[in-house]
Amino acid sequence: MKRIEVQGLRLAYDSKEVLHGISFDVYHNEIFAVIGPAQSGKSSMLRCLNRTIDFTANARMSGTVRVDGEDVRRTRDVYALRRKIGMVAPLPVGLPLTIYDNVAFAPRAAGLSGKADLDATVERCLRQAALWEEVKDRLTSLGTALSGGQQQRLTIARALSHQPEILCLDEFSIAIDPVTTMRIEDVLKELRREMTIVLVTNLTQQARRLSDRTMFLWDGEVVEIDRSDVIFSGAAKSQRTKDYVSGVFG
Amino acid sequence: MSPDSPRDGTRSPRPQRPRWAVASEHALEALIRLSGMSAILFVAAIFFFVLREAAPVLVKDEFSLTQFLFSTEWYPTSANNVRYGTLALTVGTLSVTALAMALAVPFGLGAAVYLSEFCVPRVRETLKVTIELLSAIPSVVWGFVGLTVMSKLIVATTGAPVGVNVLNGGIILALMSVPVIVSIGEDALKAVPDSYREAGIALGATRWQLVYRVLLPAARNGLLAAVLLGVGRAVGETMAVLMATGHAVHIPGSLLDSVRTLTANIAAELGEAPSGSDHYRVLFLTGTLLFLITFAVNLTADFVIRGVRRK
Amino acid sequence: MAHAPAPTTGRFARTAHVARKERAERIARATFAAMAASMVVPLLLIVGYLVWLAWPMLGLEFILDVPRRGMTDGGIWPAFVGTLYLVGLSLLVSTPIGVMAAVYLNEYARDNWFNRVVNLAVINLAGVPSIVHALFGLGAFVYAARFGYSILSAALTLAIMTLPVIIASTREALASVPVAFREACWNVGATRWQTIRAVVLPNSISGILTGVILQVSRAAGETAPVMFTGAVFYKSVARGDLFPYALTDQCMALSMHLYTLATQVPNVKESLPYATAVVLLGSVLLVNASAIALRVFLRGRKKW
Numbered sequence: 001m002k003r004i005e006v007q008g009l010r011l012a013y014d015s016k017e018v019l020h021g022i023s024f025d026v027y028h029n030e031i032f033a034v035i036g037p038a039q040s041g042k043s044s045m046l047r048c049l050n051r052t053i054d055f056t057a058n059a060r061m062s063g064t065v066r067v068d069g070e071d072v073r074r075t076r077d078v079y080a081l082r083r084k085i086g087m088v089a090p091l092p093v094g095l096p097l098t099i100y101d102n103v104a105f106a107p108r109a110a111g112l113s114g115k116a117d118l119d120a121t122v123e124r125c126l127r128q129a130a131l132w133e134e135v136k137d138r139l140t141s142l143g144t145a146l147s148g149g150q151q152q153r154l155t156i157a158r159a160l161s162h163q164p165e166i167l168c169l170d171e172f173s174i175a176i177d178p179v180t181t182m183r184i185e186d187v188l189k190e191l192r193r194e195m196t197i198v199l200v201t202n203l204t205q206q207a208r209r210l211s212d213r214t215m216f217l218w219d220g221e222v223v224e225i226d227r228s229d230v231i232f233s234g235a236a237k238s239q240r241t242k243d244y245v246s247g248v249f250g
Numbered sequence: 251m252s253p254d255s256p257r258d259g260t261r262s263p264r265p266q267r268p269r270w271a272v273a274s275e276h277a278l279e280a281l282i283r284l285s286g287m288s289a290i291l292f293v294a295a296i297f298f299f300v301l302r303e304a305a306p307v308l309v310k311d312e313f314s315l316t317q318f319l320f321s322t323e324w325y326p327t328s329a330n331n332v333r334y335g336t337l338a339l340t341v342g343t344l345s346v347t348a349l350a351m352a353l354a355v356p357f358g359l360g361a362a363v364y365l366s367e368f369c370v371p372r373v374r375e376t377l378k379v380t381i382e383l384l385s386a387i388p389s390v391v392w393g394f395v396g397l398t399v400m401s402k403l404i405v406a407t408t409g410a411p412v413g414v415n416v417l418n419g420g421i422i423l424a425l426m427s428v429p430v431i432v433s434i435g436e437d438a439l440k441a442v443p444d445s446y447r448e449a450g451i452a453l454g455a456t457r458w459q460l461v462y463r464v465l466l467p468a469a470r471n472g473l474l475a476a477v478l479l480g481v482g483r484a485v486g487e488t489m490a491v492l493m494a495t496g497h498a499v500h501i502p503g504s505l506l507d508s509v510r511t512l513t514a515n516i517a518a519e520l521g522e523a524p525s526g527s528d529h530y531r532v533l534f535l536t537g538t539l540l541f542l543i544t545f546a547v548n549l550t551a552d553f554v555i556r557g558v559r560r561k
Numbered sequence: 562m563a564h565a566p567a568p569t570t571g572r573f574a575r576t577a578h579v580a581r582k583e584r585a586e587r588i589a590r591a592t593f594a595a596m597a598a599s600m601v602v603p604l605l606l607i608v609g610y611l612v613w614l615a616w617p618m619l620g621l622e623f624i625l626d627v628p629r630r631g632m633t634d635g636g637i638w639p640a641f642v643g644t645l646y647l648v649g650l651s652l653l654v655s656t657p658i659g660v661m662a663a664v665y666l667n668e669y670a671r672d673n674w675f676n677r678v679v680n681l682a683v684i685n686l687a688g689v690p691s692i693v694h695a696l697f698g699l700g701a702f703v704y705a706a707r708f709g710y711s712i713l714s715a716a717l718t719l720a721i722m723t724l725p726v727i728i729a730s731t732r733e734a735l736a737s738v739p740v741a742f743r744e745a746c747w748n749v750g751a752t753r754w755q756t757i758r759a760v761v762l763p764n765s766i767s768g769i770l771t772g773v774i775l776q777v778s779r780a781a782g783e784t785a786p787v788m789f790t791g792a793v794f795y796k797s798v799a800r801g802d803l804f805p806y807a808l809t810d811q812c813m814a815l816s817m818h819l820y821t822l823a824t825q826v827p828n829v830k831e832s833l834p835y836a837t838a839v840v841l842l843g844s845v846l847l848v849n850a851s852a853i854a855l856r857v858f859l860r861g862r863k864k865w
Contacts, residue, residue, distance in 0.1 A: 052747050057672050083264075083750035093745045095760055096864035105759060106749035111267035144865040155745070162749055163264065275754050279669070285658050286665025289728065290682040292721055296689060299700035360596030368590050369597075379853055380601050386775070386849040387842060388782025389691070390816045394823050394838050395607055428600050456582050458589035479688075486690030489784045489816075493823065513692045517785055520695075525704075537696040541689065548688035552681065 001069050003028050003166060003196045004049065009063035011044050011053070018044050020220045021063065026166075031188065031197045033211035033228065035204055037244070041220040042200045043090075046168050049198075050085040051078050067166070083110060086159030086195075090171040092151035094143035095158075099126075099135050102143040102154055106162040121161060128191070129157035130183050149180030156184065160191075167191060168198045173206065185210055204245055208232040216241050297541060304534035313528070318535065324499045326519065326529040334532045336539070341501045342416075342509035346491060347484040349420030349505065350427055354484075355477055357424075358431030362476070363461055365432065366439035378433075385429035389489040396422040396494025410506040412496065417505040419495035423487060427480040434479055438472020439465055471554050478551035486544050488513040512540055611842070615835035623836055625801045632795065632822065633829045637837055639798035642805060643812035646712055647787060648780045650808075651719035656773050658720075659727030666728070667735040668757055687725035691785045694722045698790040711809045715791030722786055723776040730775070734768020735761060739865070767859035774852035778845040784816040792817045794825070815841050 004026035011019040018041045026032045034042050047053040048061055051072055065072045067081065075081050083106070095102050103122045112118060122139070126132040131153040135146075143154055152172060159167060169188075173181040188197055188210060201207050207214055207228065214231045216223040216238075224231065224241045236242050243249055307313050313334070321335025361381075365374055400421060401413025408417075442465050450460040466473070496508025499515070510518070516533050523530040612619075626636025666683075670676040698718030708714045738761050746756035792814040798805040806812045819841055822834040 050748065052744065055744075055747060079750045079752060080264075081750075082748065087748040089741070089744065089748070091741065093741050095742055095745060096764055097759070105746070106751065107265065109267075109746075109749070109751040109755045109759075111265040111271075113265075142864060158745070158749055275752065279754055282661045282665045282669065285661035286670060287679060288658060288662055289686055289725070290679055292724065293682045293686050293689075295701060296686075296693065296697040296721070299705065300693060300696045303696070303700045303704075357596045357599055360593050361600060364590075364593035364597045368593055377597055377601070380604070382853065383846055383849055384600060384604055386778050386782075386845055388778075388784075388816060388845055390782065390784045390819050391838050391842050391845075394819055394834065395611070397823055398835075399607060399610055425600070425603060432600070456586040458586050459582075461589070482688050486688065486693075488690060488692040489820065493820070513690055516692050516696070517788070520699075520789055534696055534700070537693050541693050544688050544690055544693075545685055548685050549681070552684050 002026065002066075003068065004198070005064070005066040005069075006045075007064045007066075009045070009048060009065060010061070011041065011048060012060050013056070014058045018220050019048075022217065022220070022222045024215050024222060024225055026196060026198060027213075028196055029192060029194075030212040031192055031199055031210050033207035033214040034198065034200045034217055035202060035207050035214060035244070036217040036223075037202065037249070039219075040217045042217055043170050045217070046087065046170055046198070046200060048072075049166075049168065050082045050087055051075075052082070052087070054078075079110075083162040084165050086162070086164030086167040088152075088155050088159050088167070088169040088172050090174045092148050092155055092175060094146055094151040094154050096142065096144050098140045099143050099146070099154065100139040103157050103161050106158060110162060125157040125160045128160050128187065129153045130187050131157055149176040152176045152180065153184065156187065164195060166196045166198065168200070170200045171202060173201070173203065181206075204232070204247075216244065218244070297538070300534055300537045300541060304531050304538050307528050307531035307535060310528070313532075318532070319539075322501060324515075326523070326532065332528070334528075336512065336515075336536060338499050338501050339510060339512045339515050339536075342495070342499075343485060343511040343513070345416050345502055345509060346419040346423060346495060346511060347481060349416060350423035350484045351477065351481060353420065353424035354427045354431055354480055358428045358476070358480065359435050359473060361428070361432045362435030362439060362473075363466075365436050367457055367461055367465070381429045381432050384425070385433075387426075389426065389487060390493075392422050392426055392490040393493030396490060400494065404506075408506060412508060414494055414496040415506050415508045416495065416502050419491045419509070419511075420505070422490050422494045423484045426487065426490060427484050430483055431476045431480040434476035435469075435473050438469040438476060441472060442468045475551045475554040478547055478554065482544050482547040482551065485547065486513065486540065487511075488517050492517050512536055516540075608842070611835055611839050615832050615839040618830075618832045618836040619839060624840060627798060627800050628795070632826050634833065636800075637815065637818060637840065638800055638802075639796050639805065640813040640815045640818035640837075641840070642798070642803065643712075643792065643796070644781050644815040646806055646812060647716050647719060647792075647814060648777055650712065650716035651723060651780050652773060652777065654717065655720040655724045655727055655776070659724050660731050660769060662724075663728045663731035663735060664757060664762075667732050668753060668761065683725050683728050686721075687729070689722075691722070691783055694718055695785040695787075695789045697721070698786055703790055709809070710793075710811050711791045712806055712812050713791070713808045715787040715812075715814075718786045718790050719780045719783065722783065723780050726776055726779070727772055730772025731765070731769050734765035734772070737768065738764050764864065767856070771852045771856045771859075774848060774855065778848040781848075782816055782841065782845050784814075784820055787814050788817050788820070794821055815844075 002025045007023045008021045009019055010017065010021050022045065036042055044053070048065055049067070049072065053059050053061055067084065072081055095105065097105065100122055103125050104118045107118060107121050112121070123132060126135065131150060134150065143151070146154060172184065185206070191197065199207065199211060211228045213225065214228045215225040216231070218240065224236055224238045226236065230236065231241060232245055234242060236245065308315070318334050318336055320337050321333065322338040323333045323335040324338060325331065325333045365377060369377065396418050397414065400418050404410060404418055405413040446464050446468055447460060450464045455463070491511045492514035495510060495514065497510060498508040499510050502509045516536055520533050523533060623636045624641055625638050627638050629635030666676070666679065670679070695718065698714055702708045702714035702717050703710055742760050743756050746760060791811050793811045796811065796813050819834060819837045822829055822837055
């Protein structure tokens with residue numbers, strides 16, 4: 001069974017269609033990169049996966065998205081679906097709660113209540129996000145007071161706190177410094193052992209560094225999907241892919 | 251890496267939300283939805299209950315809706331010739347409102363322009379606080395001011411026999427309506443994009459020219475809405491005009507004549523009219539009329555504002 | 562602001578044309594400033610005059626004492642405590658309903674025709690004249706619900722009157738919380754309510770509180786809605802008694818008391834109505850000023 005199966009996904013905001021029937025699969029324990037210029041529909045596609053597209057009033061979605069074989073639009077418990085999929089947004093968001101509460105928020109919302117369990121979860125997630133050493137002495141300080149790079153790692157810790165099986169990152173490095181980016185990329189390589197990762201990025205070098213397979217999305221359509229070593233080595237099948245990857249346009 | 255078989259590490263079993271938490275959340279959300287719709291309920295209820303008390307008189311033979319709306323003769327307590335004509339009251343409302351707007355609109359918009367374009371931040375904060383406090387003054391206090399301070403002032407300066415009249419009510423209402431006009435007018439001017447201002451300055455315009463030629467036209471809709479809301483407030487005002495305009499139910503011949511407005515009339519006579527009598531019901535009918543008038547004014551103002559926001 | 566001396570020759574010379582423009586600018590600025598001042602100056606003059614005439618009677622004793630000699634002398638205690646009752650009860654009702662309604666409108670409602678009607682209803686509720694509120698209170702609470710002339714009827718009437726502004730100010734407070742926070746919560750599988758409770762509401766409390774406090778002064782100042790539903794000319798109450806009224810009793814109210822003294826009581830001692838006006842005005846302005854101060858104080862303590 002594939003981890004994620006998307007068939008003919010269409011998405012429109014009012015009358016403007018942004019995804020024109022895309023199809024792709026994501027397999028277990030791989031890092032699947034989605035590259036493409038801005039406004040290609042990459043972020044919208046992610047929001048269809050965990051159904052946060054529901055919160056956009058004028059969005060209409062059609063086609064099939066299956067996660068572990070289950071159609072996301074027919075799922076009984078959409079909150080369980082969102083907990084299965086971790087999401088990291090482009091701009092770092094520290095919730096205006098303590099650092100501890102930032103990471104404990106999702107487990108508490110899911111029903112976890114024991115202090116020992118919560119403490120263990122918070123520490124585990126902050127360690128996995130490579131943030132523990134920097135904040136372990138000030139867990140009661142405000143999450144919004146951290147630096148941008150720290151807040152992005154806090155977001156990752158939050159995304160990990162509900163034990164996702166799939167982690168989606170939407171241009172996570174846009175607003176953070178290169179050093180933090182490298183640290184997070186190392187984190188992703190570690191996490192790949194436990195979960196499947198979908199990495200949306202417009203940094204082709206980043207996709208090349210990290211991913212196993214890559215999909216090139218352009219203007220709401222799939223141009224090409226292949227193994228990353230094929231796409232980035234100049235052996236891509238489509239000329240447009242070759243041009244984008246080599247920087248002719250972007 | 252095998253594409254089809256998962257290799258997740260060991261996971262702890264997923265926690266569950268306790269049943270009572272889910273149930274109480276659903277109940278709370280139902281309450282929230284209900285509260286949300288309550289606004290419609292209350293507006294409809296106001297119209298319903300006011301009309302309900304008024305309705306029986308509408309079907310009576312002696313009662314004529316045309317006379318009610320267009321006759322100037324208001325004699326509800328006459329022994330043998332009862333007449334309910336509200337036209338004089340309507341003119342009373344219009345005259346006081348018109349005077350109030352004639353005073354409040356230029357000063358209010360002028361103050362809005364000053365706040366938005368000419369003012370330094372420190373002065374702006376102080377002025378805004380003052381205007382906010384001005385708008386908090388209760389209408390009965392304004393009425394008292396009209397009855398005492400303003401009345402003496404008018405008698406002293408114009409030599410009129412009585413100080414409670416259209417002029418008094420108009421000035422008091424103007425002072426009451428100005429805050430609304432200023433705050434919404436300022437919002438409207440702030441909503442004009444800075445690019446307009448920058449373009450004007452680049453062409454060599456002074457601030458005054460900017461205001462006159464660029465900003466006022468651009469903010470036209472919002473300023474209109476500000477005026478409309480000011481009108482709505484003035485038309486609906488009760489206690490202040492009750493105390494400041496006098497007791498004469500007639501069409502005023504000059505600014506120094508006493509009048510009575512639709513609102514003040516209800517307040518003045520409701521206490522005397524026996525419950526369930528025709529007089530009582532006609533007063534409720536006047537209330538229905540007022541409701542419809544202010545409804546229309548506020549609806550228009552909202553549409554105009556909506557036009558501003560969409561830009 | 563120091564200027565370099567204006568050049569008299571060349572491209573940037575201060576020609577007559579420029580001089581005229583600058584003068585028009587100065588005149589315009591002065592005119593608009595005068596217009597703004599024209600609101601402030603009368604206010605100060607009026608308040609000053611009222612206080613001056615009220616001075617002989619002002620003091621704590623004036624508030625605590627009861628009316629004497631057929632209301633031509635004495636204090637205002639029954640009216641003062643009556644207003645406290647009316648305001649307290651009405652806000653007890655309108656605050657929860659108003660906050661919940663605002664939560665619905667800002668957090669749950671989709672942008673469809675039904676919710677646009679709800680929005681319109683809130684706006685129109687806000688514009689209803691106070692005398693129409695009085696008529697509604699009379700028809701609905703005094704008669705239809707059979708609460709009779711009572712504090713209950715009057716307070717409920719005031720509650721309906723203050724509701725729309727509480728809804729509006731709560732909505733503003735909720736909307737000031739960035740959407741990004743909500744999205745971050747939804748992404749981790751939280752429900753709407755969990756998000757609201759954990760992030761949105763705690764960070765809106767200051768705005769909500771400010772809105773409620775401002776309605777305190779409005780409810781205290783309104784006359785017509787209470788005049789016909791439960792407030793009366795005179796009620797016998799012991800000096801300084803904090804619990805003189807039952808829910809089904811009628812009461813005196815400060816706003817109506819001022820009206821009564823100014824128009825219905827002959828031979829009243831001269832400073833009495835002025836002192837009443839000053840107490841009412843002063844209370845209202847004090848409450849509003851504290852709301853503004855609260856708003857400024859909390860603005861400095863923002864968490865993001």
